Amino acid sequence: MRVLPALLLLLVLQAVEPRRRSGAGERAGRRARAGEEEMGSRVRGRNRAAVNRRQTPQCKEYEEAGDKYLDCQDRQLTTVMQDWPTDIHHLLLARNKIQVLRDNMFSQFTQLKSLDLQQNMISLVEEQAFNGLSKLTTLLLQHNSLKTASEEVLLPLPRLTYLRIYDNPWHCQCSLDSLIRTIQVPSKRNLGNYLHIGNYVLYIFTDLKNVPSDLPSDIVKMDLSRNSIRTLRPKQFLLSKDLKLLNLSSNSLQKIDTAAFAGLLYLRELDLSNNSLQYFQYGVLEDLYFLRTLSLGYNPWICDYNIHYLVYWLKHHPGVSYSGLVCSDPPEFRGWRVEDYVKTYNGECPKEKQTDFDTSPGVQGGENEAQEVVVTEGGLPRPIKEKPNRIEIIRLN
DSSP: OOHHHHHHHHHHHHHHHHHHHHHHHHHHHHHHHHHHHHHHHHHHHHHHHHHHHHHSOOOEEEEETTEEEEEOTTSOOSSOOTTSOSOOSEEEOOSSOOOEEOTTTTTTOTTOOEEEOTTSOOOEEOTTTTTTOTTOOEEEOOSSOOOOOOGGGGTTOTTOOEEEOOSBOOOOOHHHHHHHHHHHOTTTOOOOSOEEETTTEEEOOSOOSSOOSOOOSSOSEEEOOSSOOOEEOTTTTTTOTTOOEEEOOSSOOOEEOTTTTTTOTTOOEEEOOSSOOOOOOTTTTTTOTTOOEEEOOSOOEEOSGGGHHHHHHHHTOTTOEEEOOBEEESGGGTTOBHHHHHHHHGGGSOGGGOEEOOOOTTSOOOTTOOEEOOBOTTSOBOSOBOOOSOOOOOOOO
C-alpha cells in the first residue's frame, strides 16, 4: 500500500518537470529577445545620431586662384569657432546671427584678405575687434544694426581699400564723425566704396578716378567730393534717378560730357566748385529741370565764346541760385563776373554791324541770307529781323 502512493508521486513530479523547463526556456527566450531589441534600438539610435551629425551644416572650405576660402554663410552662427583653419585668405560669414564683434575675435586669421559680415545682426564693434588683420583689404559690414563706431575700429587695418557699411541705422554722434573724418582723409585711407546713412544718403570718401558704376539706385544725396575725377562720361548717374543733391566739389574735373547728367530730373543742388572747369559744352544742363542751387566757384573759367552757353542757360532759368562764376582768363577780363563779360561781348562791334546767323526752321530766308541781330541793354538779342536777300560778310572778334 505504501508503494502505490510513492509511485503516484513520482509520476506527478515527472509530469511537472518538463513544464518548468519550458517555462524557464520561454522566460529566457523572452529575456533574450528583449535584450536583442534593446541592443537593436541602441544601434539604431547610434546610427541616427551618426546621420544627424553628418547632416549638421558645416563650413565649406575650398581653394581658388591660390587663395583659400572658408564659406560659413547661412549657418545660424553667433560667433567664430576656434577649430576653424587659420591659414584662410577669405572668410564668408554673411547671413548669420552674429550680434557683437568682440576684441581679438579674428586675431588668429592673420592671412585674411577679405571678411564678409553683411546681413548679420551686428550692433556693436569693439575697438580691437579686427586686431591682427594687417593684410585685410576688404571689409563688408552692410545690412546690419550698427548705430555708431569710432575711428579706432579701423586702426588695425592699414591695407583696407574696400569698405561697405551702408544700410545700418547710423546715429550722427561724435564718434561716428571721427570715423567719417578718418576715412575721408586720402593720406590715411583709400576706401573704394561708400557709406550709406539714413534715408538713402550716400557719401563716398576715397581717391576715385571715375564715378563708380555700381551706385545704388535708391539714393537721394551723393557726396563724391575730394576725389580725383577728371571727366564725367555720358549717363553715369542714369540709375540714380531720385538724386536730389550731388556734390562733385574738390575733384580735378576738366570735362563734363553733354549727357553726363542725363536722367537727373529731380536734382536740386549741384556743387561743381573747386575743380578745373573752363566752360560747359552746349546741352550739359538741359536735363536739370528742377535745379535750384549751382555752385561754380574756384574754377578757371575762360571768358570767350564758349562760356556763353552757361550764362544764357542761367538767364533762362532765373529760379537757379548760382555763385562763383568769375573770369580767370584772358588777362584783360580776369576777375570780371562772367555775366558782365557776356554783356560787353557784342558791345565791341557797332550796333549796326552786330549780326548772327540763324538757320532754324522758324526763320524764313534764303540759303546764304544774313540776319541782323539787335542787342538790348541787357546784352541779349531781340527777335531776329529779316533783311533783303543779299550776302553780308562781317568780321567778328
